[in-house]
Amino acid sequence: MANDKVFKLLGLFFLAMLLFNFPILNLFSKGGSVAGIPVLFAYIFLSWVLLILFTARLVESKPKQNNKPR
Amino acid sequence: MDPGIIIFISIAYVAFLFLIAYLAEKREKAGRSLVNNPVIYSLSLAVYCTAWTYYGSVGRAVTSGLGFLPIYIGPAIIAPLWWILLKKIIFISKSQRITSIADFISSRYGKSIWLGVIATLIAVFGVIPYISIQLKAISTSFDLLATKQSAIYRHAEIPFYLDSALYIAIALAVFTILFGTRNLDPNERHEGLVAAIAFESILKLAAFLTVGAFVTFWMYDGFGDLFQRAMDDPGLSRLFSLEDAGINGWEWFWLSFLSMSAVMLLPRQFHVAVVENTNPNHVAKASWLFPLYLLLINIFVLPIAIAGLEQFPSGAQEPDSFVLSLPLAYGKDILALFVGLGGFSAATSMVIVAVISLSIMIGNNLVLPLVLRTQAFQEKQYGNLSGRLLGIRRVSIVVVLLLAYGYFKAVGEQYSLVSVGLISFTAIAQFVPPVLGGIYWKKGTKKGALWGLLAGFGIWAYTLPLPTMVETGLIPIHFMEHGPFGIELLKPHELFGLHGSNHITQAAFWSLLFNCGIYFFVSLYTSQSPLEVSQADIFVDIYKYRKGSSDYDVMRRQAKIQDIRILLNRFLGEPRGNLLLNTYENTQRIDLSQHQVAEADLVNYVETHLAGAIGAASAKIIIGSITKEEPISLEEMFKVLEQTKEIMQYSKALEKKSAELERTTKQLKDANEQLKELDRLKADFITTVTHELRTPITSIKALSRIMKETPGLPEEQIQEFLSIVVSESERLTRLINQVLDLEKIQSEQKNWTLSPIDFAEVTERAYAGLKQLMRDRNIRHELKIENRPLKIMGHNDRLTQVVVNLISNAIKFCKPKDGAINVCLRQAGGRALLEVQDNGQGIPEKDQKLIFEKFTQLNDETRGKPKGSGLGLFISHSIIQQHSGVIYIRSQPGNGATFFVEIPLLEGGQT
Numbered sequence: 015m016a017n018d019k020v021f022k023l024l025g026l027f028f029l030a031m032l033l034f035n036f037p038i039l040n041l042f043s044k045g046g047s048v049a050g051i052p053v054l055f056a057y058i059f060l061s062w063v064l065l066i067l068f069t070a071r072l073v074e075s076k077p078k079q080n081n082k083p084r
Numbered sequence: 085m086d087p088g089i090i091i092f093i094s095i096a097y098v099a100f101l102f103l104i105a106y107l108a109e110k111r112e113k114a115g116r117s118l119v120n121n122p123v124i125y126s127l128s129l130a131v132y133c134t135a136w137t138y139y140g141s142v143g144r145a146v147t148s149g150l151g152f153l154p155i156y157i158g159p160a161i162i163a164p165l166w167w168i169l170l171k172k173i174i175f176i177s178k179s180q181r182i183t184s185i186a187d188f189i190s191s192r193y194g195k196s197i198w199l200g201v202i203a204t205l206i207a208v209f210g211v212i213p214y215i216s217i218q219l220k221a222i223s224t225s226f227d228l229l230a231t232k233q234s235a236i237y238r239h240a241e242i243p244f245y246l247d248s249a250l251y252i253a254i255a256l257a258v259f260t261i262l263f264g265t266r267n268l269d270p271n272e273r274h275e276g277l278v279a280a281i282a283f284e285s286i287l288k289l290a291a292f293l294t295v296g297a298f299v300t301f302w303m304y305d306g307f308g309d310l311f312q313r314a315m316d317d318p319g320l321s322r323l324f325s326l327e328d329a330g331i332n333g334w335e336w337f338w339l340s341f342l343s344m345s346a347v348m349l350l351p352r353q354f355h356v357a358v359v360e361n362t363n364p365n366h367v368a369k370a371s372w373l374f375p376l377y378l379l380l381i382n383i384f385v386l387p388i389a390i391a392g393l394e395q396f397p398s399g400a401q402e403p404d405s406f407v408l409s410l411p412l413a414y415g416k417d418i419l420a421l422f423v424g425l426g427g428f429s430a431a432t433s434m435v436i437v438a439v440i441s442l443s444i445m446i447g448n449n450l451v452l453p454l455v456l457r458t459q460a461f462q463e464k465q466y467g468n469l470s471g472r473l474l475g476i477r478r479v480s481i482v483v484v485l486l487l488a489y490g491y492f493k494a495v496g497e498q499y500s501l502v503s504v505g506l507i508s509f510t511a512i513a514q515f516v517p518p519v520l521g522g523i524y525w526k527k528g529t530k531k532g533a534l535w536g537l538l539a540g541f542g543i544w545a546y547t548l549p550l551p552t553m554v555e556t557g558l559i560p561i562h563f564m565e566h567g568p569f570g571i572e573l574l575k576p577h578e579l580f581g582l583h584g585s586n587h588i589t590q591a592a593f594w595s596l597l598f599n600c601g602i603y604f605f606v607s608l609y610t611s612q613s614p615l616e617v618s619q620a621d622i623f624v625d626i627y628k629y630r631k632g633s634s635d636y637d638v639m640r641r642q643a644k645i646q647d648i649r650i651l652l653n654r655f656l657g658e659p660r661g662n663l664l665l666n667t668y669e670n671t672q673r674i675d676l677s678q679h680q681v682a683e684a685d686l687v688n689y690v691e692t693h694l695a696g697a698i699g700a701a702s703a704k705i706i707i708g709s710i711t712k713e714e715p716i717s718l719e720e721m722f723k724v725l726e727q728t729k730e731i732m733q734y735s736k737a738l739e740k741k742s743a744e745l746e747r748t749t750k751q752l753k754d755a756n757e758q759l760k761e762l763d764r765l766k767a768d769f770i771t772t773v774t775h776e777l778r779t780p781i782t783s784i785k786a787l788s789r790i791m792k793e794t795p796g797l798p799e800e801q802i803q804e805f806l807s808i809v810v811s812e813s814e815r816l817t818r819l820i821n822q823v824l825d826l827e828k829i830q831s832e833q834k835n836w837t838l839s840p841i842d843f844a845e846v847t848e849r850a851y852a853g854l855k856q857l858m859r860d861r862n863i864r865h866e867l868k869i870e871n872r873p874l875k876i877m878g879h880n881d882r883l884t885q886v887v888v889n890l891i892s893n894a895i896k897f898c899k900p901k902d903g904a905i906n907v908c909l910r911q912a913g914g915r916a917l918l919e920v921q922d923n924g925q926g927i928p929e930k931d932q933k934l935i936f937e938k939f940t941q942l943n944d945e946t947r948g949k950p951k952g953s954g955l956g957l958f959i960s961h962s963i964i965q966q967h968s969g970v971i972y973i974r975s976q977p978g979n980g981a982t983f984f985v986e987i988p989l990l991e992g993g994q995t
Contacts, residue, residue: 023164030161034154034340036333043326047315050308052324054150055386062160062379069164070372 022072026065033061087230093421094428098259101432104283105263105276112275119275119282120362122369127282128356129374130289132159132347133381134214134434135221138288138427140501141382143404145389149323151331151339152502155509156382158343160375166367170348170357172523174364176626181696185354185515186445189537191700192522192623193530194616200449200701202534203515206541207351208442208484210511213549215438215488217501218431219256221404223249225424228408253489256435257482264440265477274440278360281437284429289381291426295407296384298419299391303410307387314390323386338589342509349515350508352434355441404501439481446480447473448699456705473655473698495552506588507548513596514540517603525607526620532607540599547591551576645682647710648690655697655706664693776819780812822955829882829962836966840990841880842873843916847909850887858895863903870910875990878967886960886971887918890983893956894922897981915969915986923980932973936961 032038042057049056108118118124137156144152162169173188182188186207190200226248263277304310314320322328326336347353361367392406401409407427411420452473517540518533553559577587580594612620652661668689669676676682682690687707694703787805791797797805851867858865894905906921927935936957957971964971967987975981 020168023167026164027161030164034157034161035337039326039336040333047311047324050311052311052315054324054326055311058150058153058157059379059383062157062375065160065164066372066375066379069375072164073167073368073371 026068030065090229101280105280108279109276119278122366124282125366126370126373127285128278129370130285130377131281131356131433131437135218135431136501136505138430139221139404139407141385142389142406143500144502145385146403148331149329151329154336154339155343156378158340159347162344163371163375166371171364171367174358174361176623177358181692183359184441184445185349185351186449187699189518192619193533194613194619195700195704196530197453197701199534202537204445204449210508211438212488212491213504214508216492217504218435219249219253219492222252222431224405225408225427228405229424250489253485257485260436260439260481261478263436265474273360281433284433288426288430291423292381295423300387310387335586335589338592342513345513345516346509350512351441352437355437439484442484443477443480447476448702451476452698452702510592511544514599517600523623526624527607529607529610529612530616531610532603535606536599536603539602540595543595547576643682643687643710645676648682780816784809784812826959836879838877840875841878843876844869844872844874846883847887850884854891863905865905868908874916876916876987882963886963889956889960890920894920897924898922914989916989918985919982921982926975926977926979926981928977
């Protein structure tokens with residue numbers, strides 16, 4: 015249902031708000047590095063990629079698939 | 085590098101943009117729009133990335149590490165909501181022919197002139213600093229490319245006629261005028277412009293990625309190497325922690341919030357995202373392609389900043405121009421030129437779109453409403469206004485760019501690109517309450533929006549642009565340090581004593597707090613005019629209107645058709661005016677030349693289309709000047725809305741009723757069909773039964789008569805006849821018994837009580853009863869019971885009847901000589917399985933289904949006379965069904981037949 019999609023998108027928005035704001039952000043802001051990449055840099059860009067993937071998946075899903083109960 | 089070359093390349097580049105625009109417009113005219121696709125749409129949204137992004141992000145990263153990112157993460161966070169928010173705004177704007185953000189706000193609150201004016205002023209003053217930084221970026225990069233060193237002179241100190249920035253501003257003005265004001269499109273759509281912007285977006289991304297790759301992979305050995313060096317350097321490692329870089333959560337939040345609002349409400353973003361939108365569904369793809377674009381253009385920012393800090397530790401180069409000075413320092417002039425071109429494209433795309441959208445606002449929402457009120461217009465002394473409209477726009481383009489240049493010269497130079505850009509973002513964020521409230525809250529009133537905007541704008545002006553004037557000497561320094569008249573609470577950067585936060589953050593907080601609060605409370609305590617009520621209804625419930633219900637007749641207006649013609653010709657030019665009226669005639673199927681007076685419908689139609697060209701508020705005034713208005717009173721307005729609601733509810737109720745009726749009718753029809761079918765079956769049954777009865781009776785009658793009427797019949801003959809009579813009577817009796825049985829079974833069905841019985845016993849008993857008969861006929865027979873007991877829920881007598889019936893059938897149909905019958909009972913899964921096998925003729929496949937129906941007798945030459953009533957198997961079938969079992973047959977003609985009966989075992993049937 016279209017409504018379903020609206021709530022999923024809203025959920026994604028709030029999740030992104032949470033992930034890209036303090037205090038969660040501060041957890042990764044302590045310095046240090048993963049595989050040579052600073053933790054904060056890696057965290058932000060990785061979450062960003064995931065956000066894009068999820069947004070794409072949600073908005074590109076056809077209404078028919080959303081109709082099916084899961 | 086020779087400045088001549090740089091200028092030549094810039095001009096060639098601009099000419100190339102014109103070529104793209106020209107081609108795009110040509111394709112649009114040919115009906116093969118280049119722009120009508122989601123990728124181009126997403127790229128045009130990337131006009132968000134300006135010189136600020138291109139040069140300024142690195143500058144910002146030098147001081148605050150990843151603190152430059154909220155500006156790009158904000159749009160990525162809000163992007164999932166575009167599918168909801170932006171799409172709704174697009175739908176509203178398309179239906180109302182809205183051409184700018186100011187027009188949107190004005191239109192929502194009753195097409196208010198004053199709101200349009202205020203919103204336009206906020207947009208213009210808000211965006212001017214933003215445009216000024218583009219000028220700054222272009223001129224700085226020009227200087228840098230030409231002389232290879234930055235800051236050779238301060239623009240503020242040289243006379244304006246020697247200043248390159250002024251000439252850049254003038255060139256941009258000419259460029260923008262050529263791009264945006266060639267003709268007056270009623271929908272303000274410029275496909276050529278969009279195509280050029282999309283191209284610029286590709287170019288700036290490519291250039292930035294190139295310089296990023298150059299720095300990361302040529303100057304250093306990739307990200308790992310670069311980051312490692314930075315982390316080893318105590319001066320640089322602070323960049324990887326937000327706290328050390330001086331960013332706190334409060335500031336981070338506000339920056340991302342400001343960018344969220346900016347990406348949708350900045351005049352240029354509104355223009356490309358809403359006004360230039362060709363298809364609302366493009367929003368879906370844009371909501372992930374655009375964040376992807378942002379991610380790509382940001383990934384090298386920090387590496388470039390680090391490299392710049394390492395290469396120029398002394399601060400010899402401005403951080404805002406590291407992007408250029410790094411390739412220059414390595415002698416890569418061609419690369420630097422390409423990078424400079426990327427920066428030029430980032431800046432020009434922003435300037436062109438921003439200035440065009442501002443000029444539309446200034447023309448439609450500021451100048452025109454004022455002009456239209458003048459006496460001259462009222463007396464209809466103007467000639468062709470459509471040329472005049474373009475004139476107004478051209479002038480406003482020049483004015484805006486000159487203002488931007490003035491701001492740059494006065495104050496822009498002392499501040500970094502980002503800090504000036506954020507001033508603009510904060511101004512634009514003032515639009516959030518009236519827009520968001522406007523599309524989701526019907527009670528938001530014009531007065532609420534107006535006072536909220538004024539308060540927010542006032543606080544913004546006081547806390548952000550005003551302090552930047554201090555260095556120019558316009559504002560005394562003690563004003564900043566001790567507040568006006570020595571009132572400390574009013575210090576612009578610590579308003580109301582709010583210490584310790586960045587001045588952008590506190591300005592955004594206070595201005596939006598007052599803006600929202602005033603919008604909300606004033607809305608609650610003021611009422612709306614009828615027009616506001618109807619506009620609010622359209623904006624909030626746009627989807628309801630899109631589903632075909634037409635616009636409310638808000639204004640019952642009439643005007644002379646002649647006047648309307650004159651008006652359209654003036655504002656849109658004669659060809660377009662005529663086209664508009666012809667379209668109306670065609671869709672409404674009326675001939676306007678037959679009428680004197682235009683009805684409200686036509687007046688509204690003209691107003692919406694005019695609104696596209698000159699803005700909602702102006703269109704309202706113009707139409708007002710030629711119509712006799714009978715505005716509906718508020719009560720009437722509510723009544724209309726109320727009625728519509730009632731009618732909708734009523735029609736919904738009706739729909740429900742009619743659906744119910746339909747269902748009932750269908751049920752009745754079905755029942756009727758069933759009855760008819762039953763009736764037919766009954767009639768069939770009686771016909772068949774009587775027919776079956778008649779056959780034996782006829783033969784009995786005939787034989788008896790022969791015997792009676794023919795004396796002296798040989799004894800053998802009589803004996804033979806008598807035996808036939810006896811067997812026929814037996815058959816008759818059997819038939820009658822079975823019919824009675826059938827009746828009984830069918831009437832009893834409901835009252836059968838099934839009790840646990842042993843199917844093996846039943847089978848044995850039935851078999852024993854028929855043993856003698858089989859022996860008499862010389863039939864080999866065998867009974868095999870593999871498992872016992874086989875407990876099932878069953879009716880003893882009825883089941884016995886079934887088994888007897890099956891074995892009797894087998895006896896009847898097995899080979900006349902050398903007959904053989906096998907009966908086998910066993911457990912199969914959770915079921916008892918009975919097999920009765922004979923070695924007779926078998927039954928052809930096509931008949932296998934039929935034999936379980938009433939009165940089916942397989943009657944063919946080889947078989948001779950039927951030996952049964954045709955009811956036996958049908959009765960068996962009914963009985964087995966009552967036991968929740970199945971009965972079926974497998975047979976191959978010539979190889980005998982096997983009947984199977986399956987009945988579910990009792991739970992734990994083995995015990």
